[in-house]
Amino acid sequence: MHTIEVVLAMLVAVVASGYLVRILPFSLPLPLVQIGLGALIAGVFKRGHALDPEMFFLLFLPPLLFLDGWRIPKHGLFRDKGAILELAFGLVVFTVLGAGLLIHWLIPAMPLAVAFALAAILSPTDPVAVGAIASRVPMPKRLMHILEGESLLNDASGLVCFSFAVAAVMTGSFSLAQASLTFLWVALAGLAIGVGVTYGVSTFQRWLWRSFGEEPGAALLLNLLIPFAAYLLAEEFKASGILAAVAAGITMSYVELTGRISGSMRVQRAAVWNTVQFSFNGIIFVLLGEQLPGIVERAVDTMATSGQRNPWWLLVYVLAINIMLVLLRLAWVWLSLRWNLLRARWRGEQGTRMPWRVVLAMSVAGVRGAITLAGVLTLPLMVPGGEPFPARDLVIFLAAAVILVSLVAASLVLPRLLTGLELPKDEDSRRxxxxxxxxxxxxxxxxxxxxxxxxxxxxxxxxxxxxxxxxxxxxxxxxxxxxxxQSPDEDPEKVKRMEQAYRSLRAAGLNAEREELFRLTRRGQISDEVARKLIRNLDLLESRQRD
Known part of the structure; x- marks a missing residue:
């Protein structure tokens, strides 16, 4: 019964967080509010909820990665593929090697393989957290697309590096040649399985619709099960379930372009997936807050057993790791931009210099979030010999604390960097x-x-x-x-005002229609069934009008 109560409390906390960020007089990122509510739950229930790491990984990661792959703008992904790939793969390897060595130097009691595992799980960034921070600050679209594309791919690359590092801890050995071959199989097979599952399920679903008609409820449920199917099948073949979920999501975006799904189904599906995304991301951060008191307590105990009895060293470690992650990211972004300018000159092109504030914003925007937490909680409890996993509690604490500090730092610094920042307008999308x-x-x-x-x-x-x-x-x-x-002689400002006036008048008309339908329903002049149908149409018109 205790588990059910905790789950319900976490769902209530996720709902409350959505309203609290609007009610609070000061601006706080949504993930920070959810972490605070999770800590409050832990205080009320007196203890954190015990988690099964493998179950946690399976439940939360596949749908979130699937949705990221599905919804990321493909045009922006391919347009800025060079910058995205450099961040998603080059920066991940750079971070794993650089941060891993620095963490081992900073904390000698932590084995080198464990330090690499910590660096690997800290390498993925979280666009949801960045979006929450930048929701009240105008984030340049192109910059946001690059951050989203980086997060989509570095989730997979970071988690694959993490799995290799954990395997090295478990087996006590690491072979670069074997790891390279394994990576090729893990990556290629994972991608192929993700693509195959989405195409297979979509083809089967279309056959069912042609033969027996469309059943919206069953279709929505089948859509929700695709990422889990891709993940589990890939894991069964010793491939990357993470890459399979991402590939399944990207494939789904292309399947959707066939236009064989009704508009009403798309509206329902979008609403369901929005709820899943909000709930799962929220639950992960609430879980972080709920686990935080126990994580801190166990980390202090781990420090004591390693000979360092002053718990304030934990704060030093957290700040040092955050600073090194920002500096490594800043160095990589700067070198990447310089390299791109140099290549442009070699080709005889005029390279575009990025404002220094954008470079700093890209460095600070490397916020860690749901993927880091979900991954670090999957660390094994014991090694094959039956001994506890080395420094497991300390690694979990450091990962959780880095998430917190990176969120706070980005929420303080990003608005100041982005306010008043003018970048060339993206006329392509408007055209x-x-x-x-x-x-x-x-x-x-x-x-x-x-x-x-x-x-x-x-x-x-x-x-x-x-x-x-x-x-x-x-x-x-x-x-x-x-x-x-617009004709050449027309005043652009006049056209803009006319468009705004049209939207305002159209919105007023739609609101009046809706209120009249509600009034007729209350008086019993029309049935609630008819009212729901007509109001739904008005809602769709209003959403189209806002677009």
């Missing part, structure tokens, strides 16, 4: 949006005209006129997108 709106409107107008002609064939004059009037009303909606283009 593409205009092209898409006009092209889709032309296609819609042609389809409306074709449908009108088919409906009017062999009908009476009255029916033909009815279809003409209906087609005219529908065509007006699409004609507006075609007439929306």
């Amino acid at each position: 593409e949006e205009d092209i898409a709106r006009k092209a889709s409107s032309r296609a819609a107008l042609a389809a409306v005209e074709k449908a009108r002609q088919q409906l009017g064939e062999g009908q009476s004059t009255g029916s033909v006129q009815l279809y003409n009037d209906a087609a005219a009303r529908v065509s007006l909606l699409y004609q507006r997108n075609l007439d929306k283009g």
